[in-house]
Amino acid sequence: xxxxxxxxxxxxxxxxxxxxxxxxxxxxxxxxxxxxxxxxxxxxxxxxxxxxxxxxxxxxxxxxxxxxxxxxxxxxxxxxxxxxxxxxxxxxxxxxxxxxxxxxxxxxxxxxxxxxxxxxxxxxxxxxxxxxxxxxxxxxxxxxxxxxxxxxxxxxxxxxxxxxxxxxxxxx
Numbered sequence: 001x002x003x004x005x006x007x008x009x010x011x012x013x014x015x016x017x018x019x020x021x022x023x024x025x026x027x028x029x030x031x032x033x034x035x036x037x038x039x040x041x042x043x044x045x046x047x048x049x050x051x052x053x054x055x056x057x058x059x060x061x062x063x064x065x066x067x068x069x070x071x072x073x074x075x076x077x078x079x080x081x082x083x084x085x086x087x088x089x090x091x092x093x094x095x096x097x098x099x100x101x102x103x104x105x106x107x108x109x110x111x112x113x114x115x116x117x118x119x120x121x122x123x124x125x126x127x128x129x130x131x132x133x134x135x136x137x138x139x140x141x142x143x144x145x146x147x148x149x150x151x152x153x154x155x156x157x158x159x160x161x162x163x164x165x166x167x168x169x170x171x172x
Contacts, residue, residue, distance in 0.1 A: 001027030006070040014061035025054050031136040032078045038131045039082035049085055053078040072142040075132065118168050126161045129154055
C-alpha cells in the first residue's frame with residue numbers, strides 16, 4: 001500500500017469512517033506483525049499487538065498529521081504497543097504462555113529458523129533497524145526519527161548489521 005492511499009485512509013478514519021480500518025489492516029498487517037514478533041517473540045502476543053495497533057490507529061487518527069509518513073506513524077504505534085507489552089511481562093511471568101520468549105519454533109521450516117538465529121546475533125536496536133528497513137520498507141530517515149537516532153547512526157548501524165549477517169551466512 002502506498003503512502004498516498006494510506007494517508008487518505010487515515011484521514012477517512014479520522015472522520016469516523018470505520019470501514020477503512022479493514023483496508024489499513026490488510027495493507028499493514030504483515031509489517032505490524034513482523035515488528036511485534038521482533039519485540040515479543042510470541043505469535044499470539046504479536047497477533048494481540050497487531051489488533052491493539054489497529055484499534056489505536058482508529059482512536060488516534062484525529063491526531064495524525066497529514067504530511068507525516070503514514071507507515072512510520074503506524075509502526076510507531078505498533079512499536080509502542082510492543083514495548084508496553086514486553087515491559088508488562090515481569091520476570092516472574094516470563095515463562096507464562098502469554099509472555100514466553102521465544103515462541104517454540106520447532107514446527108517452523110528451516111529457513112525461518114535460520115533467519116531467527118541470524119537476527120538473534122544482532123542487538124535489539126540493530127534488529128529494529130533491519131526489520132524496519134527490510135521488512136517494513138521504511139527509509140533510513142524515517143527509522144532515525146522513529147528510534148530517535150541521528151540519520152548517520154542509522155545508516156552506519158544498518159551497514160554494520162548487513163556485514164554481520166553476511167558473515168553469519170558465509171560462515172555456515
